Amino acid sequence: MIARWLQARRERRDARILERRAIPDALWQLTLARYPFLTLRSAPDLCKLREMATLFLARKEFSGAHGLEVSDEMAVAIAAQACLPVLELGLDWYDSFVGIVIHPDLVTVRREHMDEAGVVHEYDESLAGEAMEGGPVMLSWRDVADSGDSAEYGYNVVIHEFAHVIDMRDGVADGVPPLPNRAARDRWLAVFEAHFAALCDEVDRGEEPLLDPYATESLEEFFAVASETFFVAPIELRTEHPVLYTELVGFYRQNPASRFDAD
Ligand SMILES: [Zn+2]
Numbered sequence: 001m002i003a004r005w006l007q008a009r010r011e012r013r014d015a016r017i018l019e020r021r022a023i024p025d026a027l028w029q030l031t032l033a034r035y036p037f038l039t040l041r042s043a044p045d046l047c048k049l050r051e052m053a054t055l056f057l058a059r060k061e062f063s064g065a066h067g068l069e070v071s072d073e074m075a076v077a078i079a080a081q082a083c084l085p086v087l088e089l090g091l092d093w094y095d096s097f098v099g100i101v102i103h104p105d106l107v108t109v110r111r112e113h114m115d116e117a118g119v120v121h122e123y124d125e126s127l128a129g130e131a132m133e134g135g136p137v138m139l140s141w142r143d144v145a146d147s148g149d150s151a152e153y154g155y156n157v158v159i160h161e162f163a164h165v166i167d168m169r170d171g172v173a174d175g176v177p178p179l180p181n182r183a184a185r186d187r188w189l190a191v192f193e194a195h196f197a198a199l200c201d202e203v204d205r206g207e208e209p210l211l212d213p214y215a216t217e218s219l220e221e222f223f224a225v226a227s228e229t230f231f232v233a234p235i236e237l238r239t240e241h242p243v244l245y246t247e248l249v250g251f252y253r254q255n256p257a258s259r260f261d262a263d
Contacts, residue, residue: 018089081158086088088253097135131164163227
């Protein structure tokens with residue numbers, strides 16, 4: 001009963017937000033023009049994306065690091081891209097965190113790695129984004145701002161980091177998001193592990209694969225990278241990796257490449 005009451009209360013609050021704090025037309029059109037991959041969907045889906053982005057802005061807290069002022073344009077750009085993967089899954093897939101921290105540029109973090117002899121090595125890593133369990137999600141604004149152009153290479157930092165959030169919904173970052181049953185999980189693993197191994201081979205041979213070689217780091221990075229390409233360069237992914245593409249269509253319940261078939 002309580003769950004139903006809470007749900008009803010949330011729906012009333014959402015309706016109020018959509019009525020009073022809707023993303024203004026001009027700002028929404030500007031966002032679509034800057035990030036054209038967002039428009040690879042039907043008019044009703046775009047309407048839904050705009051509503052979801054409005055609710056996302058109300059539920060999340062944005063902050064700028066190193067003196068960066070977060071403008072409405074920046075927040076809407078991030079909200080629209082972040083909502084794309086959960087357009088059919090629902091915004092509650094992001095309930096595990098509230099904070100989004102935007103850095104002006106890449107962030108250098110100190111990492112430690114213990115080798116086989118037990119010796120700890122320290123090194124610096126430059127990140128365009130990072131998603132931690134329970135939040136916050138960290139993003140480099142320069143990379144977000146470039147994502148209209150970098151879509152050509154299948155690169156998108158916002159979708160990458162939010163795919164990690166989706167992956168972690170079951171409590172484990174392992175490249176396997178929550179799936180309906182054991183059979184679905186087994187099939188997912190078979191498809192993803194095979195494509196992961198094939199990509200590692202391609203990279204070893206010195207080829208230039210469609211998927212960012214960073215995906216060879218682990219299965220969780222592979223899922224995040226495949227998700228980026230799925231949403232921003234769907235035709236290329238479907239052409240090169242039809243089985244992987246179909247698996248992602250089933251999970252995200254979206255078929256972004258199909259927009260091209262209709263024309
Ligand atoms: Zn990652």
